Amino acid sequence: MVELKVDNIDCYYESTKIIENISLHTQTGQFVGILGPNGSGKTTLLKSISHTLKPKVGTIILGDQDIYTMKAIDVAKQMAVVSQGSTVAFSFTALDVVLMGRSPHLSRFAIESEKDVAIAKNAMAYTGTLHLQDRLITELSGGERQRIIISRALAQEPQVLLLDEPTTFLDVANQLEIMDLLKRLCDDKKLVVVGVFHDFNLAARYCDSLILLKNGKIVATGNTDILTSENIKTIFNIDTIVKQNSMTKTPYIIPLSINHAAPKRSLTVHIICGAGSGSSLMKQLIDDGYNVTAGVLNLLDTDQETASFLKIPITTEAPMSPISEVAHNNNLQLIKKADFVIVTSFPYGYGNIKNLDAALYAVDQGIPTFMIDEYAYLIGLQDYTKGQAQEKLQLLKNKGITSVKDEPALLAALNCLAKKHADHKTIAPQPVTTVIAELPEEVSP
Amino acid sequence: MSSVADLKQLYKKDKKRKTLGLLSIFIFIIVAVVVSISFGAGSPGFSEAANVVLSKLFPFLNIAPEPMLTQKIILDLRLPRIVLALIAGAGLAASGATMQGVLRNPLVSSYILGISAAAGFGAALAIVFGVGVITSVAGSLVIINAFVFSMLAILLVCGIARLRSMNTETVILGGVAVGYLFSALLSLIQYIAPEHQAVRSVVFWLMGGLNTATWNSIMFVLPMVVLTFVLMFSQSWDINVLSMGEDVAKSLGVNSKRVLTITMVLEALATAAIIAFTGVIGFICLISPHIARSFIGNDHRFLIPGSALVGAGLLLCSDTVARLVFVPTELPVGIITSLLGVPFFIYILLTRRKQNWR
Known part of the structure; x- marks a missing residue:
């Protein structure tokens, strides 16, 4: 030949x-x-x-x-x-x-x-x-x-x-x-x-x-x-x-297509997510110029892959393993540095239920914390912990976590807060309820 | 899907259709010849004509000889004219088919490549001023001038095209430019011509006609047309490949520049040889290939001979009409080719099923 x-x-x-x-x-x-x-x-x-x-x-x-x-x-x-x-x-x-x-x-x-x-x-x-x-x-x-x-x-x-x-x-x-x-x-x-x-x-x-x-x-x-x-x-x-x-x-x-031209903000958003529920949010927040962190994510989880692609600092846990005390504490460290915390909707099992504890920590610290309630009504089906997760979710709501219906609503709320932050140069910890009063109508719980 | 045997059948059927088409034009031409030889300004009719031709072809038949005048009319006036019409029509149409194929342009004719204008200029130079390239041969000044200037035109076009790169665009643009140049020179001659009679002769020459046909002119035109036809036909496969585009031709090992140059020179030789004797008969070489294409298709191995037959038939037919319409005077054949050809051409354009030009 x-x-x-x-x-x-x-x-x-x-x-x-x-x-x-x-x-x-x-x-x-x-x-x-x-x-x-x-x-x-x-x-x-x-x-x-x-x-x-x-x-x-x-x-x-x-x-x-x-x-x-x-x-x-x-x-x-x-x-x-x-x-x-x-x-x-x-x-x-x-x-x-x-x-x-x-x-x-x-x-x-x-x-x-x-x-x-x-x-x-x-x-x-x-x-x-x-x-x-x-x-x-x-x-x-x-x-x-x-x-x-x-x-x-x-x-x-x-x-x-x-x-x-x-x-x-x-x-x-x-x-x-x-x-x-x-x-x-x-x-x-x-x-x-x-x-x-x-x-x-x-x-x-x-x-x-x-x-x-x-x-x-x-x-x-x-x-x-x-x-x-x-x-x-x-x-x-x-x-x-x-x-x-x-x-x-x-x-x-x-x-x-990544918007490299977006103006950088000096705000950090921490996302508590998993199973791909936080991937699109990570991309949008990066495009909007936020610093993003996330955790705890298992290695090989879709969100973990996205985060590593987007070079987002995260706390990780070994694949298929429950969240260890070490990983949880690392996660809390990231949350402490965050200006906002977001909890996405994803299935809860005994492995990742600690992520709800992390969310409770964020609320207790007075960090504005949001929960995307896209399929909250399905929570019964997403709870594989015999009701423990539901209890913690209820507790989060009682403590005043801000519930938004979907990602666009969340981004609108965040941008609104970010603007306020930019106006005051600093965002003082304040009761979440006061913030809600100023949110656009459709964002209200 | 049909079997291979069926497909072979189909392929043969396609070839049969083409052969049938060619055959029918052939028959048409024979009829045209018979009609043309039987009618005219003189008195001889079909039987006299048949007698003269048969006795000439087969002397052993002992056919009673016709009067000398009849013989002269048939053999020295009508017959050479018919033969020249066939040869000229065939040569012009084959050239037209070749050039349209090579240049992938349906509008190409000898007009476009400047040959006609140059021949006209050469002829006018001889008619008006008696100026020629070679003056020694008596009575042939117009013919030689027309031929030489036609060749000069095509050499100019080739030269211009080669200056950039020899491709279809440069050839066509060069041809148009050279054509305008010679048209201008021709107009200039007509404008400054001292005699009205000379201008009239030039105009008459430009309309074209076969009335000057003699066996001598045929002796020159026939070999030229046969030779160039064979050589053009030998390029027909390469022209097929070239019609797929110059890049494709190149990748198939066809040297497009060489094919272009060869066919241009051949076209010029054939056209110049013909129009030097007949004057400008341009329309035949534009229209005949289109008529032939409508039933033969685009395969130039069939299209070039097919166009030649169509051209031969068309020119003979036109010339016969030109001769007979206003007996005993006649019209220039160039007028009739257009008057007859255009409606026929439009009819074919409107009724053909296949779209032959994209």
């Missing part, structure tokens, strides 16, 4: 350097994804590999020959290109379009033989488009057209297939179908597939190796493990949570 080796290439448009020192070595059957923001040189790299833009420095070896010493027609016998959103001026039938892939194998004057037709039809059968052969290419849907174009590439009988954003403009079902097809080409036909992609989740799921580009340079290259939050931050300047798709064991990336 033919190997593709790109070594230290620099490419220019006129005198502008577009890509610099790019290397890429592929093995038979490898699916390589090129990722990077717009203008990072992905398409230029692909053009350079596809014998279209000769690099000023470096070599591109296909088999044992530098492609720029080969004739275009000889390169086309080994390497096929699916370029970006190709427009077709003439309406050819799908079969005619696929037959054009036989071009490099035909001599002048030669009309395609039965063999060429058979190869074209095999390619169409492989991509599941044989039934479209007599339809005009201009009448096909985007997904169908893309599969016809890939069929044409396959009719070239290439060993290397290059694709520029083959899934851009396609719906999600067609995207998966195209990617499945490309993966099959790698696995069954042992093709080397090099594709430019925009969707890093799609690339992470299908590609064997990745190249991350920024400003024409490689930021990272390797298997899908290089899709770390840090690397993605480097190339796209966005915050992401990188998880693992437990079904495919591939990275799964959730992009977030």
Whole structure:
């Protein structure tokens, strides 16, 4: 099989350097994804590999020959290109379009033989488009057209297939179908597939190796493990949570928009939460400029993962373990430093009932404390402590914890207090009830 | 999904449809030839014409010879005119199909690439001032001038296009520019021409006509048209690939710049050779490919010969009408090609099912 080796290439448009020192070595059957923001040189790299833009420095070896010493027609016998959103001026039938892939194998004057037709039809059968052969290419849907174009590439009988954003403009079902097809080409036909992609989740799921580009340079290259939050931050300047798709064991990336421009407040909010009930609140409070702490959270709890992603100071306990005295005391230390405390609604068991004691501590300390009562009426169902938790909740209410119905109401209340705080420079401990009187109407218990 | 055998059948059926289409134009042309040879300003009709042609083709049949005048009308007036109409129509239409395909533009014709204007300028130069590139051959000044200036135009276009990069845009823009240049020069000649008669001749030449057809002109035009046609046809697969876009063609190993240059030179040679003798007959090369496309499709291996047949039929038909409408005088064929061709073209535009241009 033919190997593709790109070594230290620099490419220019006129005198502008577009890509610099790019290397890429592929093995038979490898699916390589090129990722990077717009203008990072992905398409230029692909053009350079596809014998279209000769690099000023470096070599591109296909088999044992530098492609720029080969004739275009000889390169086309080994390497096929699916370029970006190709427009077709003439309406050819799908079969005619696929037959054009036989071009490099035909001599002048030669009309395609039965063999060429058979190869074209095999390619169409492989991509599941044989039934479209007599339809005009201009009448096909985007997904169908893309599969016809890939069929044409396959009719070239290439060993290397290059694709520029083959899934851009396609719906999600067609995207998966195209990617499945490309993966099959790698696995069954042992093709080397090099594709430019925009969707890093799609690339992470299908590609064997990745190249991350920024400003024409490689930021990272390797298997899908290089899709770390840090690397993605480097190339796209966005915050992401990188998880693992437990079904495919591939990275799964959730992009977030974090408001880094929010004015910082000198207020600290401590959240008593668990089981994911505090995650969205953490993000919103950070976006609003608060300092946030949380606890006690078990390791591997969703809230703990969020907190560690958002770099929030927390008190933790070992996974699946009841809150120890040490962790509880650490939690109380955090609460002591907080300007506000929030208790979210989450299920209570003997393991985490100490968190309600922490909330009682906060109320006793005179720290304005809120409880999100979203499903308070369900508390009976959320209480796995034979009523102990309910008792403590009742006690909290008796002691004057402020109950709000949901997160928007809570944020409104907090911002209202924060403004007051900003006006007085300092927020003196005061009876919670007086605060409630000033809250917006819908926040009142 | 249907079986592979069924699909093969379908594929063959498609080819059959194209072959059938080509065959029907062929029959139409034969009918047109028969009609054209049987009617005209002179008295000879169908039977006389048949006698003359048959006795010439098959001397052993011992057909009673027609009078000399009849023979002269058929063999030296009507027949060369028919043959030239067929050759010219075929050559112009094949060039049009090739250029529209290569430049991926449905509006391309020899007008657009400046050839017609340059030929007109060359002809006017000869008619008005008697100035020519080669003056030694008597009576052929207009023809040689028209041919030489046509080639000059296409060389200019190629040169302009090559200065940037040889692609469809630069060729079309270069062609339009060169066309305007020669139109301006042509107007200038007409404006400063000392004699009215000369200006009238120029105008008449520009309208085009086959009335000057002789076997001598055919001896020059036929080899040119055959040669360029074969060479254009040899590019037809590459033109197919090129119509998918220049990037795609490149990735399939087709050198678009080379194909573009070759076809442009071929188109210029064919067109220049024809219009040097006939004057400007522009519309045929624009419309014939569109008519052919409507039943043949876009595969240039069929489209180029198909367009040639359509062009041949269309020009012969137009010329016959031009000859017969106001017997014994005749109209310039250029007027008739447009008058006949445009309604037919619009009819095809409105009734075709397939959308051939996106």
